[in-house]
Amino acid sequence: MHDHRKLGRELDLFDTDPLMGAGLPYWLPDGAIVRHTLEEYVREAERAAGYRHVYSPVLGKRDLYEISGHWDHYREDMFPPMDLGGAEQVVLRPSLCPHHALIYRSRSHSYRELPLRIAELGGMYRAELSGVLGGLTRVRAIHLNDAHIFCTLEQAVEEARAALALIARAYADLGIRASRYRLSLPGEGGKYVADPQLWRRATALLREVLDGSGIDYEAAEGEAAFYGPKIDVQITDPAGREATLSTVQIDFHQPERFDLHYIGPDGAKHRPVMVHRSVIGSVERAVAHLLEEHGGAFPTWLAPVQLAVLPIAEAQEERAHAVVRRAVALGLRAEVSGPGDGTLGARVRAARLVPYQAVIGDREADAGLAAVRLRDGRRPGAVPVAELLERIAARAGDRGAELWPAA
Structure with missing residues (x-):
């Protein structure tokens, strides 16, 4: 059985140092080649699929995450705010979606521009406890292959379905096998946005996406994001442990919170739908899985030395x-x-x-x-x-x- 932590050190791909801190791995030259090649593959695939790439800062004002709902529903997983003097506080971002919502909001948009697909491979940070950290699979600094599609309600199902197809093509190229697809729904407890109509609409659309794609899936309560349900593509490592690698979500919550709109053919303002999707999830988890799946014998195009x-x-x-x-x-x-x-x-x-x-x-x-x-x-x-x-x-x-x- 291959352990990516052992392989990563044997092959000089990545390592950690106590002075940098737990859950903060650094990449050695050969590991950096694998990571860079994987990142460029994803960017190329996204460009071909009509995505436009952006960069956004890894910090945001606390107010931003209060608007998005992260501060109320996700605070225990965020690093503490940093005081900049006066009443201003900034936070290491736990997610890229609030930043992309602001990028969308910064310009007016016509229905003719939609769907607008914004992608970024960006850093985000989670305040994971030391006891759960391990190798590249549980880290505090995550580099996520993320994207957000702003579209009309009529376009949302097709955009989510196209995102699933993009994930399937990437898995074929990378030699990754999906173990199952999961429709992640809310469970008991108060971590979720309290809007039953939002949950019903989003869940119905995701079921339409999965059924229309001919994909077998299982519904699982308690696995949803705080703002809506999601499709999780699950993988299994050689030890039989399951994890989520890729996701697709249909979100009505954040467009409302950020007052996003586009101008429709009638000249009036309309609310877009926000489709979240990640093709390979975090680069860290993807490389860990590829290491274990291939035992360090990467496909030719990914190999540090060919x-x-x-x-x-x-x-x-x-x-x-x-x-x-x-x-x-x-x-x-x-x-x-x-x-x-x-x-x-x-x-x-x-x-x-x-x-x-x-x-x-x-x-x-x-x-x-x-x-x-x-x-x-x-x-x-x-x-x-x-x-x-x-x-x-x-x-x-x-x-x-x-x-x-x-x-």
């Missing part, structure tokens, strides 16, 4: 560096592991999680070849360097899982 070039002797080192330069020029991540790093056998073992290894001896160097070893143990033999690099670039470009076609 090609390890292994010269047999010092005489081939210059040729090895030339291969790496050609690989880098093609946008690949390649490194030389030379004789100074140990015997050839030791270097092959050290690069066991790298998708491709290119061994270069005298014969290969003279002929412009590389003896290829694959992570899965296959040895396709000596291949022209140009062909090898083209194959790797193709696999990285199409996010294919197959390293080499079967003979």
Whole structure:
């Protein structure tokens, strides 16, 4: 069974330091590559789906979260306010949606602009207790792949359905399997907004989304957000522990609280619906799950090093560096592991999680070849360097899982 905490340290992906604090991991260079590649994948997918990206600050005035309802319903999970003098207090944000509501409100909007899809991969902070923190799955600084779609009531179901389809495509590319879909509803207790009509409308629309998508789901009480129900896409780790990775929500509460509107075809003001969605959830939890799912053997396009070039002797080192330069020029991540790093056998073992290894001896160097070893143990033999690099670039470009076609 793979534990992402152990793998993350063995592979030099991330770590923590008591002086930084519990639940505040830092990313080492190889981990930063995985994170950056994952973030760029999501941004690219969102751009193709019509999202526009924004940046917003990680701080907000306490008044902002009083309006959104976070202060009344979510305060125990927020860090204490910071006094700036006088009556002004700011808070580390627990969520991005209030900021996006303000971004929407900052300009007037016509019905012709809707749906307006705003996305951000931004930081938010939760005051988690020390006893529940662990690795990347429970942290205090979260980097969330978040988005909010401002649309008409008639557009809400289709937008939520499209968000579920975007999640499914991302899971296919990443090799993530959804264990189940959950319709998260309110439970007993006072943490929820008291508006029965809001809950009925939003729940009915989410059921329409799930039923229209042909998705089997289970309803679960007590799992809703404080302002409305949500669709949670659940994943299960190798130890059998279940967690939420992705979500889709239909929200009538915050558009009301922030007095959002658009100008309809009749020239009058109308209230938009706010669809919240996260494709991969937090980057931290997504990387933790990918580490455990793949045992550190990331798909080629996500691997920190995609090609390890292994010269047999010092005489081939210059040729090895030339291969790496050609690989880098093609946008690949390649490194030389030379004789100074140990015997050839030791270097092959050290690069066991790298998708491709290119061994270069005298014969290969003279002929412009590389003896290829694959992570899965296959040895396709000596291949022209140009062909090898083209194959790797193709696999990285199409996010294919197959390293080499079967003979």
